[in-house]
Structure formats: structure tokens, C-alpha cells
Amino acid sequence: MPSPTPSVRPVLAALLTALLLVLAVPTGLPVSLVGTAQAAPPRQEPGAPVHLDLVELSPTSLAPDGVLEAQVEVTNTSSKPLTDVDLELRTRTPRVTDRALLAQWQEDTQPDAVGAPVSTSAAHTIQPGESTVLTVRTSAKKLGYSPEPYFWGTRRVSLTVVSEDRPLAALRSFVVWRPADAEEEITQSVLLPVTSADDVPLAIRPEVDWWLDPALLEAPARAMDPTPPSDGGGAQETADPLGTVTYAPDPAAVTAAEELTAAAPGRTILARPYAQADLVSLQQAGTGPLTAAVQQADARVRDQLEADLTGPTTGLPAASATADLIDAQIRAGAKALVLPSAALRADPASNTTPSSIGQYTSEAGSVPVIAPDPELSTEFTLLTAEADTEQIRQRLLAETATIASEYTDSPRHLVIAPSAEAGLDTQAAEQVLEAMQEAPWIRAGRTDALLEAAQQETWTTSPLGDEENLLALGNVGPIDVSAASPAPEGRWQHIDQRSHPSPLDPQRLQTLSRTEEELVALGEVMEDQTALEEPRRKILEGLARRWRTDPQGHAQHIEDVTEQVAALRGEIAVVPASGYNVISDTAGVPITITNRLDTPITVRPLVTSDKPLVRIAPPDPVVVPAGGQVDVMVEVDAIANGSVTLTTVVATADGRPLSEPVSTPLTVNPSWENWTTLLLVIAMGVLVVVGVLRARRVGSTTRAPGVAGPEDPEELARSGRSTPDTHSKETR
Template identity: 25%
Template sequence: MTSHLTGARTPRAALLLALALTLGLLGWPAPAAVASASAGTAPTGPASTERTDGAARVSLTSMSAGPLSFDSPELRVTVVVHAGDAPLDDAVARLGIDRDSATHTRDWVAAWDDDDPDGPTGREVAVQDVPDVAAGESATVTFEVNRAQMGLGAWTAWGTQGLAVVVSDDDGPVAALRTFVTWDPGTGSQVEPVGVSLVAAVTGPPVDTDPLTAASDLQSAVSDDGRLADVLAATTTLPDVAWAVDPEVVDAASALGESGSSWAEALLGATEGRDVFALPAFDPDVAAYAHAGALVPRLPVSGALADVRQDLAWPVGPPDLATVSTAVASGSPLVVATGDALAPTGATTPTGITEVETSDGSTARMVVADTTLTDLLAGPPGDESEEALLERRLVAETAAVAAQAPSRGRTLVVAFSRTWDPDPATLAARVEALEQSGWSSTVPISQLLDTRPSTDARTPLAEREVDTDELAPAVVTELAASRDQLASISSIVPDPEALTTVVDPQLVAPSAVAFRSSLGERLLAVDAARTAIESLADGVQVVPGSTFNLIADSGDVTVRLRNNLPQEASVRLVLTPDDPRLQIEENPSVVVPANSDLAVPVTVDAVGSGNVVVDVQVLGQDGTEVTAPSSFEVRVRAEWEGVGTAVGAVLLGLLLVGGIWRTVRRGRSARRAAADEVEIPDPTAGQPTAEQSTAGQTTGQQSTAGQTTGQQSTAGQTTGQQSTAGATRPTSMPDDHGSTR
């Protein structure tokens, strides 16, 4: 097949070359270019520019490195034309250039990087016949042109230019390849460089759920060819790549055995001289906490990561204002913004740091990732052609940024996501392409943070946008409340860390970002968290008791506490009656021994009578409840004490009167009654006769017998006394018939 420019007709080729050189010296564009073509078998790989019908494709084999300039005017481009499923006959390849630097914005770069055969081709520079190619075969085409032939001169501004290779047959274009070349007319040294700061999230699969599953997933991630192993391998040799590390992943990996500990040791060993940020342990979902109105939990960080910065928050996807506000309130004033968040609205790409005022008036420093550069650097590896085109696109992006404001230096941010699984060699080659461009290079993110934030106009953050995969606000609220309860419970024991180190991680783990893609495992983690806090919530309990009866103005009610914790518990009892008729003198503070019961007396005062319900709270040192409140009833009968005293006094009086009456009644015996009836003779009567005296003596003897009888009974004594009197004074005793003798 015959070339349209050179090759088969050597004299014409020589003439065109001489003309090109002459015009080049004058700085004018040349009308033609040198080209060559050969048929054969070329290396094949994934199609980089394949039409949807699979008719043909074009891949890039090689291209001159570096920008074109007056000192380096030559450009050599070699492509391979693949016939695809059908043979390719009578085809030609055209090389074109779009050299309007003034319009070559980043949007133009994105539009030009397309393989549509019917897309723009620019100004034609060279045309080359393509040898007939059988189905499944390929042919190589090489273009050799210089800057004059492409129309590049002093009149062309510094910046990126578009190149296109379009293959056509008799029916029209069948395949195309587009790429970029940079032109430097000698002003490149005046262009301020574009820095690129890279930061990678070093987070793992969900941790601290099912120990077997979690260990297995993490083991796979840190083992050879695992994602975290690839992240470490790809970034360790690039010291300007910052890390945002989940400390729990490092701790968990250290306990997995040789592979896990080796990975953790390698990571910690590479932190020297690198910007490292410790994310909150378990990588909790900032957006989920924000949308629940709770602060992001941050567990203590130990080991080597305890000394790194801990002021960075990395929400998932574009953050809303609520998420940014929560991050700042939780102690992370640096917030990574990815996706289309805070996209610039002007024609100039601003530097990658800006400030946002939060909903409470605070200020967040936003680290804004450049979506395009992130996608290019983080993309999966391609074949040789795809990688060559991608590296050209990277260089073109930074050149377009630099050309926007050549005197204004800026730093763009590349944020590698939590799911990034890099190929170390591919990343190294892409970063090297940036470094060799001459106007862009990687810089530590700390250098960016030391610069003044950009004030360029950006799209505002949405007020509130909830992702359906976030942990439900009700569950987040429950977990936050459980952590507050745990803090209260731990405050009552002498060694709080012994409780918190076990339970607190279980209350944070369910909110991990990694659970967004493992919803079933998240449910298990939530259940485990509930079980953990419930076991402690019952650590100190009020033992239910019976109803108390209070019948005095003051007395004690006893509250029995049970401590199921392995440590003694210092608590304060607060009793609150629901009626003012019962008053609590003082709410006591007590120490309940470990795994023991303690009866606590509480003094109460009764103001009136009635049934009073008393609520019982067990509070920690910070005044919050450490167990569920309980209650008991007190039957207050304060007047019963006075009534009982009066009744007792009356009863005692009645007993006294009854005793006296009984004594008096028992003392009137028959003998005393008979004595009461004795007649006393008249003293003026004559002297008694002898018989009467004898009778008196006899009576005296009877009196002696009466005295004996008196010793046996009071009545007898009385009778004896009366009989003694009878010895002096004769008596007359009636007989049974009433006569006196």
C-alpha cells in the first residue's frame, strides 16, 4: 500500500522533509510529516480504544517523553492498529493536533480523552496508509513529526495540546486514539509548579464482631496480595503519601500471628518521616453520628500511633454540613471532602484546602480531594497502552491546572479511598510521570496544611444528606447512651479501665464505616453491644423488698443493694417519696463489696399518715444512674404512736384499779365478817364473875389458837386480834338459832 506522504516515493519524501526543515527554521508550520507503517503481529491486550461494535481499535506503543520545545522539537508516536473481528482493508491513519492552548481547560482535557472515532481530530498533520490487516491481526504505524509541522511556535502559549490518531476505511472512521503533548515556548520556567498531596485510608474489614469471621477477613487483608498488604507495599516507598490509620486494625493485626504482626510492624516502622493521622478506633461513621445528633466516639490510642495527629475526620463520600459540624465538635477540625463536595465554581482550580463555617459557628479546615486526579492515580492497572495514555492524561491535567494561573502555585489533593486496592508498580509509574513532567510533584500533606486556605468560590455543602447504608439514628443514639452508662458504671469501681477496655470497643464497633457493605454482620455487632452493656447495667441492683410500715414520727427503712461486679462499688442512694408526708433525712453514700449484698438503712421522718411510694435511684460519682430505678411502698401511720401510748395508759389504769378491787374483794373473809358483828359490852356494867373470868381465859386460849390461824391467813390474823380483845372484853356469840350464849 502506498503512503500518502512518504515511504514508497522517496524523492517526494525528501522534498517534503527539506520543506519542513526550512519552514521549521522560520517558525512556520510544515505541510507534511514523515510516517511509516508495517504489518505483522503486535502485542495484544485489553482494548484501550475499542468501538462498541468491535470493528477495530488503536493502542499506543510509544511516544516521546517530555514536553515539546524549541530545544526538543521532535515527536515520535507509534501506534498499533488492531483489525478486530473483521479484516481491515484499504485503511489510513491520520495524525491530528488541537493546538488552541487558550481553550485547553480541564473540561477540554476530559472531553478530548475519548476514543470515539467520530470525535474531533484537530488539524491534520500526517496521513499514513495502514497495511491490510486480517481479522484478529494488527499493524504498527509510526509518525515522526516536529513542532513546526504541528504548527507550534512562539505564538503558541505554554500548555497541553491534543493529539489524535484516527483510522478510517472506505466507510469512514473505524477507530481512534487521543492523547496529549505539552508545548513549552520557553516560558515553562515561569510557571509555578502544581503540588500533589496524597493521602491513603488504612482501614480494614469490620473488626470485633464474630471473632472467627473478623480474624479471617483481616488475615486475608494483611496477607500477601491482600488489600492492606498492597496498600502498604504501594505507599511505603512513597514517603509523601500520608496515612489515615484505624488504630484498631493495627492492634488486631498484631494479634493475628506472623503475617499480621509483620504487616503491623512494617506499617509502624514506615511512619517515621511520614504524615500519619490516627482515625478514631474502629473508624466510626461520622455521618451516622451526625445524623443522630451524637458526637463521634474516640477510644484511647496506645503504642506508636499514640504520638501521631488525631485531628482528622474522613467521612464517607461527599460530607454534608451536619457531618462536618459533628466532626469539628468531636475534636477533628480537619475534614476530608471527597466526591463533588466543595467543587470550584470558577475557571481556576483552587488549592486543596479551604475553610467552612459549621452550624455552631466553628471553623472546619476542609482537605478537598481532586476527583479527577484521584480517579486517575487510584484506577486499576491497565495494559501497556492504557498506562501510557493514562500517564499522559495525568500530565495534561496538571498542565491545564498550571496554565490557568501560571504565577499561582497550588497543591491538589489525592485521597485514596478505604476500598483502594493498588498495584504497587502501577502507582509508582504514575507518580513518576507526575514527577518527571517538570511542573508537578508530590508534596507532604503537612505542607499543604501550613498554607493559607483557599477563598475561591465553591459549591456549598448540603445541609443534610442521609445515605441509606448508614447505621440508623436510633441505634446510634442507643450506642451513645450505652457509652454514657458505661462511663457512669466505671466511675463507681476503683479500676474503671478493667471494665471499659472490654465493653467500650463493643459499643463503638457497630458504627464502623466497613459495616456499610456488611449489613448482616452489623446486626450481629449491635446485638453483641447490647448484651455487653446489659451485663454491666445489672452490676449493681436494688434487691426488691416488701412494704414497710412506719408507725412512728421517725424511723429507718432498709434498702438492700446487690453488687454483681468483680470490684467493690461506691454508689449513692437517692430516695424520692412521691408524697411530702414522708421526708428523707439524708441520702447515704455506701461502698458495696464485690459480688456481695449490703443492707443500707435510711432514716425517714413522717409528717402525716398515708401510703407513700418511694423511688430508689443508684447513682455513680458523676450523678448518673448506674442501674434501672426501682421503688417500694411505705405505710406511714405516724399518729399510731400517740394513740398507742394513750391506749396503753388506759389499759394500765384499768389493770391497777382492777387489782385494787380484787385485793379488796378477796380480803373480806367469813371470819372478818363475823368479827364485824361482835357486840361490845357496856363498860359500866358490873365486874365479871369468876365463871366469866374462867370463860375469858378459855377465850384467851382460843385467841391463841386464833393467832395461829392468823399466821395462815390475813383473815385469821384479824380474827385473832379480835379474839385477844375478847380476852379483855367478853363477847356474846349468837348460836345457830340466833340466841346469845
């Protein structure tokens, strides 16, 4: 028969459902009007002697000409052999239309004895501690499902293990019945939290979008241990007296960054704050330098990535969602939010599931809200190494098929967003993603289509809207926000507001802010800043929201990074001197600066006096080589006599201190030079006067008269005395 029009579809569905309920009774499958068994199954005996694990339930989509096959691994946990063990397959023919039934059905582990089994496996004997895989098959015709295309959807099946006709335990799962002419489908995207290198193998799959910590796209260099001296029989190596270390990035971090960068183009990327910083706590603490550091790191990643990042995108758990908390996120700079849809829907358990998008507007601003489906997200979160992957796979297929078969004319796009703390098993998650690709009622989509719908408001909030615009949450505001959590019957429900962790301690954030300022100052003087990469990342990691629930761990983290930065600053120092004497008006005082870092630094010594007895000329910046030292002459002008204390620090070019202050005593006596010069002049003058007077007194009685004429050369040669030449005409 032709497919009914949307206007008569609900009426025909109700009539056909009633007919199937009546027809189901003679087949041994009695059901109630809500699709549950009328007779309660017998209680499982305490301490069941077997453990069951669903190995496979295929196919992903069961067609009228298909074969349903189930494999269950049965482990004998008792101390006795189990004989004549077989596996019985039963089903319920009505389609599941209430998602709450899915959780209720799957959680029931009691043996199912309602009606006769559709098919039974071969019998086996299982020894204590041994495991056996039992397989049961049946054709789709024997299951009794309606072949009409508009009755496609989720069906319940049970797999009961029986030993000698005694039920032992059961697994309850689902199969999706899909006749060839069924057309209903939903669009679906998986928003994977990518917050550590462990997430990368799953993140690089092409069908997933990212809620990414941008810090993963950078691999900071870490300090490696210095090479120890050789302890062999030969000559030992001399340990580096400066304690020089080698810096290199973690190879795993480098690989993760490279793989993410290569896989980024073409997918939707919602960017968390860098290193998952708690923007609200930063704003409340008033730590501008830290906020700037987060923004700079985020901008650095965006510049090097060949893809667009939407963010910062922050999120809240549904159990603690309030309008005030959302407004605080917006005021702190959030450009998009991730919030489970149950916290924004008037009735989280309604029979029509909207798309995972809305636009939140309040006095704080307006941002798009990605609203993942909470049931789907919770199930995907369970895909860990210890989980029964096949059971989770079937539950997710059943959930999506039930949603797709809901009565609505508008298309829908759902988002699955597992928890960032899930510890997903890559292999298990890949199996589920591959099954979703095979499901004909699921169309793979990108999350940016939802963001575009929010921007252009191409949506409707009516299930009977149109075939073009998405059925979505639409525009929501503070009045629409309610905390929500899973209800005992399987669906989510609104709850009274639960307490949420307090923001990060403002005093601790102020400590980190001062440490960040010290690190920035160090970076400005260092030629190579590699040594700063590790503490810079640790400072940003100290801003993460996760520290709200671990205050002691947060305090220890801050102490560690503060000590690390202090140790780097300690590598720059002033060598203390015993003291100096200044006896002139102007003198040069030597200052020795040491640099034990592995890179040259350009610094300026700042010298101050505790008394205004001297005037100190600001020295020019100097370059101190790596592992070396320089002497700087600081010009000091003496003003008056006295003793002063000079305090010297090594600083940046603009005067921010880098080293601890060092004090040096200085004695100033500028008058000594003037008095000494005066005394020397007086003493020399006295000596001249005394010499002249003495020469006059001694020379008047003993000195011979001067020779008036020529000297007699013969007498001078013979006796050495000067006498007149008597033969000369002048003497005659």
C-alpha cells in the same frame, strides 16, 4: 538552541506548533489546528470479537534515544479462530495542551486507521476463548516528536488489533515525551482517605498523606461468645450462671492501629471527626453530650499519637458545594476543609491549573481549603481490582505532564484525593505511585506545605507571578463557591445546585444522646469499663455522615446500640421484697442490690416514699462485687401511721439512676410500740396490787405466830417444826 525566556515562550510555541502541523501531513498523520485527527476513524463493527487489556506501556518517560514498547492482551471472545492477528501502533505528534483531549482520546475504543502505523507486532492465531499478549516496539526517532525541550509533554498513541488486515478494536493511551533538557515540574502529594482497616496497607507507604478517621487508631474490646458447655462423653462443664463473657479487641483492628501509629510520624495527617461524625447534624440537633463524646475521643487519640493532626477536617463533594454548607461546617467546628478545586475556580477548564490550596473566609470564619484536582482524583479513584491499571497509570502520567507543561512562571503543588468509597486495590495503587516516583516532572511533596502556604499567604494568583510563591486559589469567599461535576467533553464544569442529603434525624440523635448519658453513668460506677468499649464505639459510629443517605439503616443501628446499653444496665438491679411493717419510731429496712456485671461496682441506693409518713436517711455508697449481691439497711423514721410505697433505684454517687425502679409496700405503726409498753406496765402493776391484797387476806387466819426465843434443835430435827427451847435461859 537555548531555551527561550518566559516572555517569548508562547510566541515561539505557537510558531513551532504551526510548523509541526504542516510537517505532520507528509508523514501520514494529518491533524487539525486543535490536535485532533481530520478524518474520523471508522466505526468499530458491532460485537467486536476481541477484548483488549493494556498490559504494559513503557517507559514512564520517553527520551529521544529511548524505545517505546506496548503490550496488549488480546482475548478471542468469538466462536471462531482469529488468524493473522497483529497489533498496530500509531501516534499523534502534536503535544496535548488541553486536558479535555485526554478524556476524549482515551474513551474512544474504535479502531484507529488514521495514517500508516509506526510499528506492527508479529502475527498470531488466537483460538476461541484464548488470550495472547501482542507486543509492539518502536524507537523514539520513528515517532517524529520534536527534540526541543520546551515541546516536551503528553503525546497520544493508539494500539489497534487487526486480523487479516481487518481492524477489530483499539486501545488509546498516552506517552510522555521528555527530552533531556526539559526542566518543568510540579509538586504533588496524595491525600489518601484512611477510613477502614482495608486502607492501611496502602496508607503505610511513605509517600502518601492521610485524611484519617482517628477511630482507626483505637481497637475497642468486643464481647466474645461465652464458652459453651462441653458435649463430650465425660463430665460436662457447667455453664456460667451469670452469662459471663470475655472481652477482647478484634485482632485485625489491633494490627491496623499499631501499623498506623508506627507510620504516622513525619507525614501530614488531616483528621476527620472521630468515627466520621456529622458535626453539622450534631450542632443542629443540640446534642451536647454526643459532641462532647466526639471531642473526648479525638483528644484521647491525639494524646497517644506521636504526630500532629490537623482537624477536624471535613469535606464536601463538588456536586453539592454551596457557601451555606461550607459555613455550616465552619460553625460546627471544622478547622480545615477538603473541596475539589472545580467548585472554587471561576473556570474549571482553564488552561492553567493552580495549586490545590486556598483560604475560605466568610462571616462564619476563616479556614484553609485543600482543593484536590478533580480529574486526577477521579482517575486515582478508579484503581480498583477490576480496573485496567495500566490505562489509568498512563492517564495520570499524561494529566500530570500536561499540567506541568502549562505556561506559568509560578510553582504549583497539586493534591490527589481519591474517594473514601473507592475500594482501592493496593497493588494497583502502588504501581501508580511508583510510576509517579519515576516521572521526572513530578516532585513528591507533603500536604502540610500547602497548609503552611495558606497560613503565611505565600502564594500568588497570577500565572505570571514569580518563581517563589505558589500559584494558588488564594483567598476565596462565598461568591466563589459553585457546584461542579464532570462535563461530557472530559473537563469539569459548573452546574446548577443539586440537592444534598438532609441532616441526620434530630430525634434519633436525641435518643443516642440519652443512651450516651446512660453509658457515662455506668462507667462512673464500674471498676473496669472494658464492657463499655464496644457500645461506646457504636454510639459514635451512629453519628457518621454516611447515615444521611441510609435513614433506615441508621434507625436500626440506634435500636441495636440502645438495646445493648439497656442490657448492661439491666445487670444492676434491686431485688423486690413482698413488704415490710414498721412498728417503732426508727427501723432499718433491708435493700438487696445485685450485680451481674463482670466487675465490681460502687453505687448508692436511692429510696423514696410516695407519702410523707416516713423520713428516709440517705444510705452511704456500697461496693457490690462482680456477680454478687449486698444487703443495705436503709434507716426509716416513722412520722405517722399509714401505708406507703417505697421506690428503690440503684444510682451513681451523685444520684443518676442506673436500674429500673422497684416498689415495696410498707406499713407504718409507730404508736404500737408505746401502747404495748403502757399496757404491760399497767398489767404488772395490777398483778402486784392483787398479790399484796391476797397475801394480807389469806395470811391473817392461818399463819402461826412467830417464835419469840431460840428454837429447840431436838424438836426441829425430829419433827421439822419450830418450837421454843424450854431449856434455854431466855425461855425460863
